[in-house]
Amino acid sequence: MADRRVKPSEIQPSLPVDDIVVSGPVDPESIEMDVLFVGGGPAGLAGAIELARLVQQDNESGNGLGEVAIAVLEKSETLGEHCLSGAIINPVVFQHLFPDITDEDFPFFQVVENDKVYFLTERGSFRIPTPPTMHNKGYYSASLSEVVRWLGEKAEQLGVNVFPGFPAERLLVNGDQVIGVRTVASGLDRNGSETANYMPPTDIVAKITALAEGTRGALSQAFLEWQKIGSPNPQIFALGVKELWEVKEPLRSVVHTMGWPLSQDVFGGSFMYPQGENLVSLGLVVGLDYRDASLDVHELLQRMKGHPLFEKQLTGGEVVEWGAKTIPEGGYYSLPTRFHGDGVLLLGDAIGLVNVPALKGIHYAMQSGVFAARVIFESLKQCDYSTRQLGRYDDLLRGSYVIRDLRKTRNMRLAFKDGFAIGAVKAGLMTVTGGAFPGSRIFMERDADIVRKLGHSGEFAPDGEMTFSKVDSVFKSGNVTRDTIPSHLTVGSEVTEEVARFYERMCPAGVYEWVDGELRVNAPNCVDCKATDILGPRWSPREGGSGPKYKRM
Numbered sequence: 001m002a003d004r005r006v007k008p009s010e011i012q013p014s015l016p017v018d019d020i021v022v023s024g025p026v027d028p029e030s031i032e033m034d035v036l037f038v039g040g041g042p043a044g045l046a047g048a049i050e051l052a053r054l055v056q057q058d059n060e061s062g063n064g065l066g067e068v069a070i071a072v073l074e075k076s077e078t079l080g081e082h083c084l085s086g087a088i089i090n091p092v093v094f095q096h097l098f099p100d101i102t103d104e105d106f107p108f109f110q111v112v113e114n115d116k117v118y119f120l121t122e123r124g125s126f127r128i129p130t131p132p133t134m135h136n137k138g139y140y141s142a143s144l145s146e147v148v149r150w151l152g153e154k155a156e157q158l159g160v161n162v163f164p165g166f167p168a169e170r171l172l173v174n175g176d177q178v179i180g181v182r183t184v185a186s187g188l189d190r191n192g193s194e195t196a197n198y199m200p201p202t203d204i205v206a207k208i209t210a211l212a213e214g215t216r217g218a219l220s221q222a223f224l225e226w227q228k229i230g231s232p233n234p235q236i237f238a239l240g241v242k243e244l245w246e247v248k249e250p251l252r253s254v255v256h257t258m259g260w261p262l263s264q265d266v267f268g269g270s271f272m273y274p275q276g277e278n279l280v281s282l283g284l285v286v287g288l289d290y291r292d293a294s295l296d297v298h299e300l301l302q303r304m305k306g307h308p309l310f311e312k313q314l315t316g317g318e319v320v321e322w323g324a325k326t327i328p329e330g331g332y333y334s335l336p337t338r339f340h341g342d343g344v345l346l347l348g349d350a351i352g353l354v355n356v357p358a359l360k361g362i363h364y365a366m367q368s369g370v371f372a373a374r375v376i377f378e379s380l381k382q383c384d385y386s387t388r389q390l391g392r393y394d395d396l397l398r399g400s401y402v403i404r405d406l407r408k409t410r411n412m413r414l415a416f417k418d419g420f421a422i423g424a425v426k427a428g429l430m431t432v433t434g435g436a437f438p439g440s441r442i443f444m445e446r447d448a449d450i451v452r453k454l455g456h457s458g459e460f461a462p463d464g465e466m467t468f469s470k471v472d473s474v475f476k477s478g479n480v481t482r483d484t485i486p487s488h489l490t491v492g493s494e495v496t497e498e499v500a501r502f503y504e505r506m507c508p509a510g511v512y513e514w515v516d517g518e519l520r521v522n523a524p525n526c527v528d529c530k531a532t533d534i535l536g537p538r539w540s541p542r543e544g545g546s547g548p549k550y551k552r553m
Contacts, residue, residue: 040074043348044212047369075167478549
């Protein structure tokens, strides 16, 4: 291995836009809806609920639209199985959607009473003042999986059609207008041939399609590229790996850490959240602009659990779930220049509505769904689904607290591109000046354009009690993907051993291995975290119900 440097973008296949965005005849047996939300997460469900409420109120006024067919399409077998977050939730959008329900009756665990932030060394820690952006008092700890299931029930009670187990693979268009989606076929063997259980794809057409796919949704990416919609900075991402523990003693505080096990040139940190009396949510989040190709986020989380701060809380407990996902971290300067097109709107993580310094994204995603619903409702009333009409969505979102919050912290994540110490000083100045410092945009490269050096990773042997292998952790995710499913990961043609070793370390689910001089891809292991789509082989939706089955993540 003479050249031990890796630049992911030189190996990564391009996004197959022409395969994803398709025009031509729609299946005569297509399902017709008025409005389609693609993605059954917080953004899509909040949008569907708000739209159903508006339609109901309008009909009750005596001059309404009548029946409006609203659908939510979700790729997991049941709602919530692909949803993962810390999570500490600002309840503001729940209070709007359900004004007759008290905070105590929302699907949350407990109100946050206090925050603790620590800087870690390998064996020690010292508490530091909680940064202003990270105060969570009055917010709630929650399981995003459970929250999404609860929202799904509320949506169905309002007459929304919720279709789990139907991943969308194609964006159907007529000229520049989006007219719906085509789902993934199921029952194919590893070679793509039909089996006895084959089910063909389904075309679902709608007057308006709202893309709420979450991070790195294939349809959202393809739409932005097809329409040549850029952003001042490219989007950058982090990878979060999380475990849920049953513990002997309850955790009383929301805990965040920075420092060890990350080196000074790596952005990220850990969290430990209470989830009721006997559950603790533990995770490590690492920016994917790291420069050490040997870095392994899953392994770092395992090592981290041996630190006294965490070991004391976890000793005698048991890990009950594991999962991983990527998070858009670019913030204000990575937002697309527009969030809509003819017949289509983009919501939530699909456009990067995450405030990294505040560690918040769920209520922003839900608020985008609410704004989308209001604009969709007016579009239905006027029978106008054009860019001109749907552009009102951009106006609402850009004029709201969502974008104002992102603007206040617009350079904070970007300030850490040159390391933790310099970044911390810059972030402090940005906080004091309300985001005015340094007065201009800090440019960031795409994560895939960062050159990485493959170093020597230390040996790590999990003990099966406190620390776990990737294979054992994937089992804890509930992943039951068919072993004979076609691979949904497209690998570049020039995969050297250096590149393969990078993929091995980067993927938290053990999908990639260098075996007998070639890259082996264990596609069924994938938990759809999308790290591979950012730094390696391209991800595409696979047969409905594939992937993890999170219960309380």
